[in-house]
Amino acid sequence: MEFVVIISVLVMVLLSLLRVHVILSMILASLVAGLMSGMNISETFETLLNGVGGQAETALSYLLLGIFAAMISYTGITTLLVRSLIRVLTGKKTVLVLTIAGIACLSQNAVPVHIAFIPILIPPLLKVFDEMKLDRRAVATALTFGLKAPYVMIPAGFGLIFHQTIQEAMANNGVDITVYESAGSMLIPGLGMILGLLIAVFISYRKPKEPKRTQLNESIQFDVDHQDMSFGHKHWLTLIAIAGVLVVQFLTNSLVIAALTGIILMVLLFAVPFKNGDMFVQQGVSMMGTIAFVILIASGFGHILKETGAVTTLVESSSHVLGDNHAIIAFVLLLVGLVITIGIGSSFGTIPILAAIYVPIGVEAGFSSLAIAALIGTAGALGDAGSPASDSTLGPTSGLNADGKHHHIWDTCVPTFLHYNIPLFIFGWIAIVLL
Incomplete structure (x- = not known):
């Protein structure tokens, strides 16, 4: 049972790397997890469908935000x-x-609109x-850094949550x-992410890259060549709508209500x-429909991984072979956290x-409270970057x-996995051992 999570996550990752669409990859990985746990095919898909509703609000909010984004783009303010x-x-x-990374950072704390x-x-x-x-x-x-690093290090906005x-x-x-x-x-783990961003920007992807040639979806146009356009009354009205979205989100803590208000x-x-x-609906769904699904x-x-007890079994079986060496315990538990979060796709959902x-x-091993917090926080954050199902990559x-x-x-997934999960793992392990 303890290998269910590992094998199913590997199936999802390998199929995704082979360019099988992430939705099909996750469905097949879910089928593998269910069958390995003793379910038949019907029971597996029933469990899968029962768990779909767990993120229905998030999916709906993304669709509405896509429609709102299409409207904003229409006004020309962008x-x-x-x-x-x-x-x-x-x-x-x-x-x-780096400017884009800075704007993304503001979306987590100063103006907590997340990927909107x-x-x-x-x-x-x-x-x-x-x-x-x-x-x-x-x-x-840069975008993934801004969506993730602030909540890891700063207790404000999404970081407070x-x-x-x-x-x-x-x-x-x-x-x-x-x-x-x-x-x-x-x-300290957050410093690892900063290092990863600098490596990506100044070393890995600094060289010029010829753009891919493909036919643009004719239903979505993003033209920035209107030289005669000036700031007008409809742009002021658009800013009022955007401000309304921010206010409603603060008051209700609901992206669905906020996006609908906009x-x-x-x-x-x-x-x-x-x-x-x-x-607007067509363009919004075209932009955000896939991410919602x-x-x-x-x-x-x-939901399948949780219902089968595979996650708990994996953690418990790992704990039996750890011994009392803090460095080894931290390394193994971080590795387990990485696998689990890549599968679930949410650091917030993984922590509990x-x-x-x-x-x-x-x-039991004698870790300090700070070391335990670093262990849980790093293990939960690991895999958020690089996961095919994470907001930090889908956004x-x-x-x-x-x-x-x-x-x-x-x-998106491979670059963010390499530049954030590896340094986050190393720096998180160092923090746990030192604290």
């Missing part, structure tokens, strides 16, 4: 933003990538990336720690014509599962592949 970036950053590829900004900002820049011969893998790593989850999970298992102590324990405001304020509603299937896959087992192991792909020139696995 064209103005992109033209400003072009004027300032033309020829400065490294500065452009990506389909608004990135598609209009794709033509610029091609003209500058900018390697889109550098942009993917992340560290509160660690705090509560540890408290439920008998170890008390503050949110700020949890965040402090993750500073769509309604764009229509009521006459920022976009009501008669073009079908076009991936999230749904990933939820079902994770890991904490229930990791806290007793850490206490960047949703923007970078708007013109069909960016492959989710080879252009």
Whole structure:
């Protein structure tokens, strides 16, 4: 039973690397997990479908955000933003990538909209990336860094939720720690991510790369060449709608309600014509439909792993062979966390599962509370970057592949796995041993 998670995750990863679509890869991996756990085919798919609803709200929010992004793009306000970036950053590829990373960081803490900004900002820049011969893998790593590093290190916005989850999970298992102590324990692992970003931007993807040649989806156009466009009343109305989305999200903590509010405001304020509603829906679903379905299937896959008890069995079986060497215990448990999070695709969803087992192991082995927090936080964060089913990879792909020139696995997942999971693993292991 303990090998169910490992084998099913390997099936998903290998099929994805062979360019089998991630949705089919996860369905086949779910089938492998179910059959290995003693279920028949019907029971496996029933369990898969029962788990799909676990991320229904997230999937719906992404579809609505896609429609909202299409409306914003229609007004031309992103064209103005992109033209400003072009004027300032033309020829400065490294500065452009780091600027995108900075904007992504703000989406986690200062203005916690998560991936909602990506389909608004990135598609209009794709033509610029091609003209500058900018390697889109550098942009993917920059976006993933901004979506992940802030919540790992900073207890604000999504970072507050992340560290509160660690705090509560540890408290439920008998170890008390503050949110700020949890965040402090993750500073060293976070430094590993900063190193990974610098390697990606200044070494791995610095060389010019010829853009791929493919036929652009004619239903989605991202034109930034309107030189006569100036900031007008519809752009002010668009900013009001965007502000409304932010306010509603703060008040309700719901992306679905916030995105729907933005769509309604764009229509009521006459920022976009009501008669073009079908076009906006079509463009929004085209941009975000795949990511929504991936999230749904990933939820079902994770549900199968949880329902079969395979995750708990894997952790418990690993704990029996660890001994009392802190370095070995940390290494093995981080490796287990990496495998589990790649399969489930959510660091936030993985932490409660890991904490229930990791806290007793850490206490028994004599780890400090800070070391246990670093162990849980790093093990949960590992695999978020690089997972085919993670927001941190699906978000960047949703923007970078708007013109069909960016492959989710080879252009987003593999680069982010190499540049973030490896240094995060090493720096996290060092932090656990030192704390």
